[in-house]
Amino acid sequence: MNQHFDNTPHKRLNILTGEWILVSPHRTKRPWQGKNETTHTLKKIAHDPNCYLCATNTRINGKINPDYKNTFVFPNDFGAILPDNEKFNYNEGLLKAASETGICRVICFSPNHSETLPDMEISAIEKVIEVWQKQYKELGSMPNINHVQIFENKGAIMGCSNPHPHGQIWAQQSIPNEVLKKTEKQLAYFSKNNKSLLVDYITQELELKERIIFENNTFVSLVPFWAVWPYEVMILPKRHIEHVGLLTAKEKTDYAEQIKVVTQKYDKLFDTSFPYSSGIHQSPTDKEYPEWHFHMSFYPPLLRSATVKKFMVGYEMFGMPQRDITAETAAKSLKAL
């Protein structure tokens, strides 16, 4: 490892977005006098009569959830994007706006109100991956849907209003900013080298072994060199595949194992049900994107303990992301668990 990384403030390049992040390894010594989050130890109940995601319960719009046994997908009753809007374009001087259409869905991962991903059997996580595959294909082939964003907000600290294990999908007409950036960088690399940027990246990481968390036959989990969040992790297939729909049966199992291992390590790290937002970045659905290499990222806010998080505030909002512990230190802690 470069001898400076551990003690010298430096910046690192995110090769997927082209943006830099600031690393201040010396700063972990700072005393903490700020906000402590409250942690709730939830009772581990399998069914909560007041939960609108539990099987057989009634949702706010009067619909009754089926008595589902594995996963359950339904339209988000308060979707941020709607399928049928009036279309408009607004282009007045320096003000530019346009209507947006799309579909928002909720995916329950398990009928068990308290069974989060790390608690689930690998075979049950495979069922969640199958839902992602099916949804990506189904939504992606609809008219006016050009991008399918699959994500999970876990924990109250991540704005999640219900502890029942679930994720979301927002599928829409526009291709979001973050995906545009990653398309540009992957396309430039692919056009020049006729190879996936992330395949070459994985090869380098597997040689260096400094940021790898867990590897199986077809997948790898690592703390990316340019990680922003303290314990950010990326799970990615070793093979260049554009989207989750292209996984072989073996890859699906390996991917499920990665999710289980990473989320279990997270829960162990600070001995808490570890909050995060996770998301899958993959090819948009409007055309072929041979340059895209699908990957899943976890952005967890906790920094020092179950109650002290990293705040992405003033400097980070106006300047650039900043982190204290290095990616290598974070990877070492996670790997060891």
Next chain:
Amino acid sequence: MNQHFDNTPHKRLNILTGEWILVSPHRTKRPWQGKNETTHTLKKIAHDPNCYLCATNTRINGKINPDYKNTFVFPNDFGAILPDNEKFNYNEGLLKAASETGICRVICFSPNHSETLPDMEISAIEKVIEVWQKQYKELGSMPNINHVQIFENKGAIMGCSNPHPHGQIWAQQSIPNEVLKKTEKQLAYFSKNNKSLLVDYITQELELKERIIFENNTFVSLVPFWAVWPYEVMILPKRHIEHVGLLTAKEKTDYAEQIKVVTQKYDKLFDTSFPYSSGIHQSPTDKEYPEWHFHMSFYPPLLRSATVKKFMVGYEMFGMPQRDITAETAAKSLKAL
């Protein structure tokens, strides 16, 4: 106003960064079952013996604060960037990093432990602006400092570890991502039109009067058309000036009045000491930037009340920023106060 803005999901373009944000005006009807922040009503004491920012107190490094009467600037005892590092460049395959150097300072706005910006006299806020001017010039002319970021994190919810009114400066060698984006867009406009992008934007906003919060002779406060945070506000000079150092005496007073009015409105909105991160975007200091039009932005997280904030999580992190209330509705509420 466009008849669709109030009821149709749409996207809006940020002309300063080139990025889009998603607006879901229908979504304010969603019930809130998520996290409530705790609010602390702090005792209004003028001096806290345990505060490391109060006059005459001893800081963690043993240094004693002077008995200052207005503002006080000192080096951040735990700066994220340091002035004297070993320099290095790391460029190994797809991994790119480089040392970063700079200076971090803390600015106390007032010796009074409980006097936040909205409580201060306009003349006292002018003194804070004078510090920003002096610091921008002093730091900006140092070798290896090419950018001076002035910002404030206010409130525990914004990672601020001390309620004593204060801001920060991180001055550094690299020009941060956000500033690079805004430079690019302003330069393109300036090169084409030989005019400041923001002068033309203000002209349009002053005609439309839909997003203006408060106007005086030389300054204006508005909710930008592309606002991300629920009650985001931008304060900007009507005249095209590159940085805070170029203000006339009259402009300095008008700017101070804007800060007072905006922060007072904020405190009134939810009857709480309103948390936010604010920051000044202005020309970097390595060369002339005739295209830059200095402006100050406030990014406050609160959405519905003193305890319910907007979470920028899964979709926002992986896709693009999303908001529920429109910029026009937010401006109307703030203007009315």
